[in-house]
Amino acid sequence: MTKVGRFFDKSARELFAEALFNAVNDAGGLKPQALVVGNMTSSVLMEQDSLAALLADYSGLRGIPAFKVEAACGSGGAALYAGFSLVKSGLVDVVAVGGVEKLTENVTAMTTKALAQAADAEYELFYGASFAGLNAMIARLYMDTYGYTREDLAYWPLRMHEYASYNPYAQLPRKTTLETILNSSVIADPLHLYDCAPIGDGAAVAILVRGEEKAREINRALGREVLVEIAGIGYATDSVDLGSRRDLLKMESSIIASRKAYKMAGIAEKSIDYVEVHDAFHITGYLALEAMGFAGEGEAPKLWKEGRFAKGDRPEVNFSGGLKARGHPVGATGIYQLAEAVMQIRGDFPGYKASSPEVAATHNVGGVATFSIVSVLRRAT
Numbered sequence: 429m430t431k432v433g434r435f436f437d438k439s440a441r442e443l444f445a446e447a448l449f450n451a452v453n454d455a456g457g458l459k460p461q462a463l464v465v466g467n468m469t470s471s472v473l474m475e476q477d478s479l480a481a482l483l484a485d486y487s488g489l490r491g492i493p494a495f496k497v498e499a500a501c502g503s504g505g506a507a508l509y510a511g512f513s514l515v516k517s518g519l520v521d522v523v524a525v526g527g528v529e530k531l532t533e534n535v536t537a538m539t540t541k542a543l544a545q546a547a548d549a550e551y552e553l554f555y556g557a558s559f560a561g562l563n564a565m566i567a568r569l570y571m572d573t574y575g576y577t578r579e580d581l582a583y584w585p586l587r588m589h590e591y592a593s594y595n596p597y598a599q600l601p602r603k604t605t606l607e608t609i610l611n612s613s614v615i616a617d618p619l620h621l622y623d624c625a626p627i628g629d630g631a632a633v634a635i636l637v638r639g640e641e642k643a644r645e646i647n648r649a650l651g652r653e654v655l656v657e658i659a660g661i662g663y664a665t666d667s668v669d670l671g672s673r674r675d676l677l678k679m680e681s682s683i684i685a686s687r688k689a690y691k692m693a694g695i696a697e698k699s700i701d702y703v704e705v706h707d708a709f710h711i712t713g714y715l716a717l718e719a720m721g722f723a724g725e726g727e728a729p730k731l732w733k734e735g736r737f738a739k740g741d742r743p744e745v746n747f748s749g750g751l752k753a754r755g756h757p758v759g760a761t762g763i764y765q766l767a768e769a770v771m772q773i774r775g776d777f778p779g780y781k782a783s784s785p786e787v788a789a790t791h792n793v794g795g796v797a798t799f800s801i802v803s804v805l806r807r808a809t
Contacts, residue, residue: 429767432599432630432755434532440474441486443631444528448487451524451633456646458635461520463494464511466503466527467759468794470496472542473534483528493520500546501708502794503527504632504762505801509663515638526633527760539627543758546795548669560624560709562796564616566676567711571618573677574726578618582609583733584710585622585752592749595779597764599628599755625708625750630757632764640808654774659787660695660804662688668798677726681800682719682793689789693804697721700804701785702772703743704765706793707750716791717745720802740783747772747780762792762801773807 430447438446444465452458463484470479480494499506504527511525531539543559544552552562570576586606592598604622612621636658637643643655664684667673674680690697697720705720707713714728722743723731731737737745748754748768751761769788771777782788788805 429597429632429764430630431597432628432757435629436533438629440470440528440530440631441483443530443629444483444526444633445487447526447528447631447633448524451635455635455637456649458522458637458646460489460492460522460524460635462492462514462523463489464507464514464523464525465494465496466499466505466507466762467496467529468498468500468503468546469529469531469542469758472545473539474530499799500794501706501756501758502762502792502799502801503759504764505790505792505803506663506762506794506799508762508766508803509661509801511636512658512661515636518638521638521642523636524633525636525763526631527757527763528631529757529759530629531627531757532629536627546798551669551671558616560616560619562670563709563711564619565670566796567618567709570677570711570714576729579606579610580729580733581710581714582606582623583729584707584713585609587738588707588746588750588752591747591780592753595749595754598749598753598779599626600749600753619709623710625752625756628755628757630755630760630764632760632767634763634766634770652774655808656770656773657806657808658803659806660689660691660693662686662692662802664688664800666798668795670796677715679715679719679793679797679800681797682716682791682802685800685802686720686791689802689804693806695787695804698742700743700787700789702769702782702788703745703791704748704769705746705750705791706761707746707752708756710752712793713746713750713752715797720789720791743789744782744785747777747782762790765790765792766803769805773805
């Protein structure tokens with residue numbers, strides 16, 4: 429991973445190459461045979477198509493098959509799904525799955541519009557609906573339906589900033605207070621500044637290897653004992669526009685994707701020790717916990733405020749600081765989550781550490797849960 433931040437002195441290709449070289453070194457110098465890159469905004473904000481070939485060439489991998497995958501903010505998770513498919517099919521044995529995004533070199537209005545293109549262009553974007561605005565409507569409905577206040581929901585960002593303060597990769601590695609969160613400027617009522625993930629740049633890459641014996645051989649050469657397998661993965665979609673949703677307070681795509689991932693892994697949600705959920709806004713984090721089966725409908729903020737999902741609970745959640753404080757370079761976020769979850773299982777995450785998890789999960793969404801990708805990771809025995 430690269431640190432998430434505002435990198436006016438580094439291009440997307442430079443950020444990606446940095447993450448790729450880190451990943452290759454972590455895999456003992458194993459050269460990827462294919463590259464899958466998650467990215468949302470290169471065409472709009474970078475004016476760059478042919479992104480995957482550009483990154484492969486710049487990183488010294490000219491000649492290998494390379495793909496750009498787009499699924500809005502879920503592009504990293506979609507890249508993982510595609511890369512997993514390539515390895516699982518036997519087409520290639522070693523795949524680099526990555527994500528990269530440059531969001532800070534344009535004026536905020538332009539970046540906001542680019543992100544809003546994850547909504548329905550004809551029925552939402554045309555009328556000025558921003559991504560924050562759509563999530564604000566859901567947050568308001570959730571508060572009205574279940575009787576929560578802004579303060580009730582503010583405990584999510586409070587804890588995310590606490591965790592991020594330990595994370596050297598985080599964009600906002602600093603603690604904050606409930607008062608600061610509640611008094612921060614309005615973005616789209618009831619969402620305030622501290623309720624929303626920041627805009628940032630970043631890149632992350634993971635190396636997927638076909639065959640347990642090959643992976644163990646790499647580990648032995650590196651003196652590393654813990655091997656992590658992708659035990660299950662699920663991918664699902666919902667409508668792009670919110671107007672045709674069956675229930676705005678249920679992430680139906682996340683419900684389907686998580687059930688698929690659990691089934692493939694042969695586990696129930698109660699078996700998951702650690703999870704990185706997609707919290708672009710605090711409401712997204714709460715709805716994710718409910719969709720994945722960790723909390724009942726309307727219960728997540730209450731449980732969170734009571735101290736659930738913290739160190740020693742099951743599952744422990746977002747010790748990276750989440751999108752909220754680690755940062756959200758949108759096309760790379762799903763791979764950040766993957767790397768963080770793997771490192772938590774291995775015990776070498778450089779930030780706030782989980783309690784020796786055996787099974788972890790990642791949850792990455794695009795749009796307002798238009799796309800959902802859930803993976804289950806397991807310590808191989």
